Amino acid sequence: MRIPLIALLSGVLVSTLLAGTAGAAVSTGELAPVPTGKTALTANPIYKTGRLEPDACPEQPVYNDDLETAETYLSFALDCLNEGWEYQFSKTKLPFSKPKFVITTRIGVQTGCGKFPKGAQAVYCSLNKKITFYLDKGILSQATELFLLQTLAHEYGHHVQQLSGILPTVFKRKYKNDKQYLPELRKVELQAECLSGAFIGSIWRSLGRRESDFRYVLNAAYSTASHGTTKSIAYWVTRGFQQESPGACNTFSAPKSRVT
Numbered sequence: 518m519r520i521p522l523i524a525l526l527s528g529v530l531v532s533t534l535l536a537g538t539a540g541a542a543v544s545t546g547e548l549a550p551v552p553t554g555k556t557a558l559t560a561n562p563i564y565k566t567g568r569l570e571p572d573a574c575p576e577q578p579v580y581n582d583d584l585e586t587a588e589t590y591l592s593f594a595l596d597c598l599n600e601g602w603e604y605q606f607s608k609t610k611l612p613f614s615k616p617k618f619v620i621t622t623r624i625g626v627q628t629g630c631g632k633f634p635k636g637a638q639a640v641y642c643s644l645n646k647k648i649t650f651y652l653d654k655g656i657l658s659q660a661t662e663l664f665l666l667q668t669l670a671h672e673y674g675h676h677v678q679q680l681s682g683i684l685p686t687v688f689k690r691k692y693k694n695d696k697q698y699l700p701e702l703r704k705v706e707l708q709a710e711c712l713s714g715a716f717i718g719s720i721w722r723s724l725g726r727r728e729s730d731f732r733y734v735l736n737a738a739y740s741t742a743s744h745g746t747t748k749s750i751a752y753w754v755t756r757g758f759q760q761e762s763p764g765a766c767n768t769f770s771a772p773k774s775r776v777t
């Protein structure tokens with residue numbers, strides 16, 4: 518039974534306690550300052566870096582219902598993400614650092630932005646730049662699907678947003694209410710989906726997957742107010758996947774109809 522698992526697949530962006538993290542760029546040597554304000558969102562230097570060009574990135578063997586191979590699988594995938602995105606950042610001169618990464622088998626662990634929330638598969642905390650990944654029975658039962666990689670690449674997308682000044686800008690703004698805040702959060706989430714698609718697209722040839730694997734992930738997209746409709750999610754993941762570039766992922770300049 519797959520349907521109930523789908524709810525767990527949506528990565529939750531932990532957005533609490535973010536005051537004071539904006540614009541914390543330490544510019545040394547040749548490094549460029551991290552953009553802020555509207556520039557960070559709509560004209561970010563990361564959009565102009567062209568295609569992602571990671572080295573070949575074959576998936577490690579992974580079996581359903583097996584924690585150990587899933588852990589190894591994810592740590593290799595993380596290496597690929599680090600390598601690919603570090604090179605991408607070097608094209609911008611923006612400072613790059615790797616995210617911290619923790620795997621947990623129970624909800625409730627500390628993420629750095631509060632306890633790991635029920636219903637999430639993985640979270641990114643911008644305070645400590647840490648991805649916490651929940652390997653529960655549900656996702657382990659389909660560990661051979663693309664979900665593991667896609668979810669990790671999505672959370673890594675939030676890390677990219679953090680380093681490029683996008684998250685700090687969104688979190689620094691003042692919102693009167695959820696009605697104002699949710700559309701912005703949705704652009705953040707849809708962008709992370711697109712960034713995950715861009716990364717997967719860029720390593721697709723070395724994955725040895727079938728197109729149906731990719732479609733399965735698209736079809737399983739789970740719609741929420743903060744993550745967008747299934748239609749929007751599929752649009753942005755596919756757009757990233759086809760263009761293999763963060764330049765495809767400017768949700769902040771997209772027409773409203775694309776970020777519902």
Ligand SMILES: [Zn+2]
Nearest residue numbers: 528529530709
């Ligand atoms: Zn997210």
